[in-house]
Amino acid sequence: MCAGVVSKLLPPRCGTSPLDYAVTSFHNVRLPMSAFLGVSTDAPRDGHGLLHAYVWRTVVGQVTIGVIALTGMKAASYIGVGYSMRRRVQGRGSAKVPIMSFRTQQLPMLYITARSHVLDAWTPVLLRQFTSPDLSTSVRQGLAAVYKTTVCRLMTQYCREVGERLGAQGTFVHNIIGRIEVPSGFSIAEGDIMTIGIRLFSHLLQKRYHLPAPSHDDSILSLHSKCVYDHCLTMLQGFPEGHRDARFNSLILPQCHRGVFALGCAYAYGCAVDAGVPQPLLELFQCAAIKQDPLWYMQHAAFSEDMLLLKEDSAVRAALPKIQEYVDQFDISGAAVNVPILGRDGLESWMAGLETYTTSGVQGIEFGGATAPRRASYDSKYKL
Template sequence: MPRFWHPTFDLRTELLSPQQRILLSYKRAQAVLQASALTFRDVQALTPAFVSMHKHPILALDVGCANILACHVNLFLGTLAQSVLRRPDLLPLFRQALRGEVIGNFLLTEVGHGLDIMGLETEAVKLDDGFILRTPTDSACKFMPPTTSHPDISKVAIVFARLLIEDVDHGVHPFLVPTSDAGRMRPGISAVLLPPRSGACPLDYALTSFNNIKLPSSALLGNIDLLQDHHAALKKYVQRIVVGQMCVPFVAVTGLKMAACIGVHYSLRRHVRGRKGNVIPIMSFRTQQLPMLYALATAYVLDVWADEAAQALRRINVEDAVLEGMAVVFKTTVCRLALRSYREVAERLGAQGTFGHNFVAQIEMDIRGLVIAEGDVTTTAIRLYSELLQRKYTLPACVHGDTILARHARGIHDQCMHILHSLPGGHRDPEFNDLLLPQCERGVLALGCSYAYSKALDSGVASPLLDLFECAAIRLDAAWYAENENIGEKQRLLRENKAVHAALSHTREYVDGLHITEAISAPIMHEATWNLECAIRCIETSAFAE
């Protein structure tokens, strides 16, 4: 997808009401769809055009827009593509959705069941001429997807429901359901708008329920041949969630590049006066240098790892357990490292950093939401690491297995294996919950740091940035490195100090190398835009007073 801009991204969203911002996010999503010009093959085969759309800088500026597109393009269109090949009657709808003329949703999770998708309650009762779709209990309401009516756009959803044929449960299957026309919900469908999420980009997240909706026989998107194996059928239907786990973190990486850029620019332009009257930039202080340089280093390393993740999407079958495992590692690592940097950078921006229009605080809250989207990282990490410990399958070995980060990942795995072997009941022992579940995300994060560092080594990332990333990983588990690598607190500080000194003189060069500055409009970036911001606020306050 080429770099492009759209006038909607020049609007000052902090001056809009939540409802106006929601409508703006939909307008932006349509603009991105039209500019990306995706095809059926792009969506089905996960081509560079598909990946490029998810990595475009403008999505980090409006994560509400990014959420619309993630649900619409990957989950809705990606799932629909599985049926289009044997159902050509679906192609006109598919093409409409590609152009943004209708918006699609993916209604899987229920408010009472969370990640327990085998326990879904929504029912589709088979009739001679179709189905009756119903929400039998309050706990069966579909949770989160933005299904409220839009004044100008129709919405349609893939709804997962339990198929009942003559009172016999045939498992959970997807159904195609028009949920709203322009300006109104379809009869019998209710979408209750959820309260806004604190600090994040607003979107019309909702609780959706169905009151005996009559569906035609063609609404069933499932494959009848899979009806006998309910678990296999459902896993095949929701395989695009794995793709989402790889694509959603792209926004976090882009956001981290922006946060690092904002933090450095502010730290270089902001000055304080010393006792002798001399004026120095706050970037002169180590407490300012550390979060900015750590953010830069992490952004560089995760960015090249994201390129490898994009290649893996095209190289490995989405039904492969290895891709599913790597997706969990990628999402867990990117989101956890990015969130730590967002918080540290935002705190060093002072009071200005707490405002959403200066980006960093808002992207932190948005990515906290993405930690849960497409599978909560703690839960998915527990499942993955438990299966690795039980040797159900293995992940690819780290290319550079001799690095300190690779040894850390192996060390945690060996420690957990030792604990597992000591449990009389194995993975079903009650102490597995007490001793090993809390280690699972730690182990996954260690794997991710070693993979990312290894890829950065091969991609030519500058040595000072590599050293800083290594220091960032060490401080995440300082006790292990002290016990196993002889890196106590003094040694850690000396390594950190050496890395900072090597990187500091190249800071502007590293920021320019991110190629992201032109996409950032945060007033805090430059003195002139900050002064203009203050002038606009003054005018608005005066007008309000009158």
């Protein structure tokens, strides 16, 4: 370590740990000019604008984090479906049935598969917009915030549900799901999704800039997004001090994440329709989005609980026969080839490689006052 630099290594964080972390401080360290990441050392005319230009690197990171989180969702879908098809339990008769035959197992697997396909259809469109020179920096930054917020929020919810349906085996690191379902690092890295959502939605309400409208803006998800925005805008216009009014903090800030997430769902759904994602998966995506804000859909779209249950059941029945085909389309089997719970051979091979503790001795056991002989010698390789 260079003179004047102090670094304290932090313990590994929960869930995914792609990097080591440390708290580093600098004491009277003179840096060379090559360490300067800016353009000029002259005093800027617009310090705020220069700061945003410098932190653009974190905006690129927001998109990158979203893509990585989506890959995690695909892996969770592939592993969850594979395990659910392989794992069997005793049925009513003599034959054993896969746990995938139960609706409580089907729903989490189908929902994460549907979400992954829909978000996968949105990603290339988002990347084209994000790299387009025709869009302003503010708009591209806003699109990145919407993408990261939507993907990371869905990953948080659905990977946890899949992990729960894998039982105790899903909690172990070697089966991957246990690491994926603790994705708080994804949500915080390169901009906490709550913070970037507040900033984006506040700017949209103040009309500093406008984001592109979702394709298929006549869908119920687009209507939901528009109504959430309009409702918050109406409240803001009633505040005498605008966004500096105390009620902005108490009434609108809690709605910012909801508004950004609703817009992301509308974006993803429109892109999925254009990309030709199978209709059963689109229906499941709609059901999942409705479950995020059921009161709004009940009040403004007359979508009752019974209607949602029937819509969900119809989509599940249509999607279930093709579930293996849907997860195979992720082309992620190579990354999951070493996951033990995906096959009996893989599990037995993995078990054989575990560190083993045993003994060659015989424990003395008393039977009716008589004591069986015991041997105290232990195997030199394995110790009890």
